[in-house]
Amino acid sequence: MLPRQMLCLAAATFVRTASAGPGDYVFVSYADAGIRTFGYAAGVEQVRGGGRELEQSLNLGWTPTSRWFTALYAGWYADVGEPTSFYSGSWWNHLLLTAPGSGPVEVGVLGVAERLRERDAGTVITLGPTLQFENDRLQFNINPLLEKYVSGVDAAAASLKYQWQIKGLWRPRIELGVQGFGDVGTWNHWLPASQQEHSVGPALFAHWPLGEHNTLKSDAALLIGVGAGSPRATLRMRLQQEF
Numbered sequence: 001m002l003p004r005q006m007l008c009l010a011a012a013t014f015v016r017t018a019s020a021g022p023g024d025y026v027f028v029s030y031a032d033a034g035i036r037t038f039g040y041a042a043g044v045e046q047v048r049g050g051g052r053e054l055e056q057s058l059n060l061g062w063t064p065t066s067r068w069f070t071a072l073y074a075g076w077y078a079d080v081g082e083p084t085s086f087y088s089g090s091w092w093n094h095l096l097l098t099a100p101g102s103g104p105v106e107v108g109v110l111g112v113a114e115r116l117r118e119r120d121a122g123t124v125i126t127l128g129p130t131l132q133f134e135n136d137r138l139q140f141n142i143n144p145l146l147e148k149y150v151s152g153v154d155a156a157a158a159s160l161k162y163q164w165q166i167k168g169l170w171r172p173r174i175e176l177g178v179q180g181f182g183d184v185g186t187w188n189h190w191l192p193a194s195q196q197e198h199s200v201g202p203a204l205f206a207h208w209p210l211g212e213h214n215t216l217k218s219d220a221a222l223l224i225g226v227g228a229g230s231p232r233a234t235l236r237m238r239l240q241q242e243f
Contacts, residue, residue, distance in 0.1 A: 023055035051080030
């Protein structure tokens with residue numbers, strides 16, 4: 001195999017594993033101006049072929065206005081049997097299209113530009129709407145997202161992914177809920193059901209006030225794969241301080 005072909009194969013493998021996302025979490029919009037956030041997210045995924053994949057990320061965010069959230073992320077990843085290493089940096093932006101509290105549905109749009117570590121792996125663009133429904137008892141979020149490699153050896157049609165959650169108050173400062181994540185393949189040509197990825201499971205949410213405009217939040221979920229194309233199980237968590 002020629003050196004160039006070997007490099008492309010390595011980069012393609014890196015791209016596929018980098019999008020696995022055991023550390024992914026459901027994005028929920030921010031509606032207060034001036035909030036700063038510092039967060040850590042991690043996840044471990046039990047793959048069906050044996051072994052575990054690990055992912056970690058750090059992020060620093062800010063809401064310049066009540067309708068705009070922006071953040072920088074750095075991510076680390078470990079494939080099965082490999083050490084953890086840096087794999088990408090990304091810039092997140094979320095715009096709230098509806099006024100907070102103006103109706104039963106809060107609509108926004110999320111955009112992410114991710115630059116992968118390997119030069120030939122290219123850049124990944126993620127774009128899609130965020131929808132939040134809320135009443136006195138429950139909050140429901142669903143985010144259908146298109147993910148496309150716009151450069152590199154894996155450039156192709158955009159993949160359709162989704163994330164959702166339902167949660168409700170259980171005890172003071174503690175909420176219980178359910179989360180789900182999935183990937184059905186390219187948006188215009190879905191994979192066979194046996195090759196799609198779907199995971200769902202219980203989630204726990206908690207927050208602790210640390211002072212005025214200072215709150216520590218956490219959430220965690222145990223997700224079970226549905227179908228042969230999904231991981232067996234994923235354990236994910238996130239810890240975030242808002243100040």
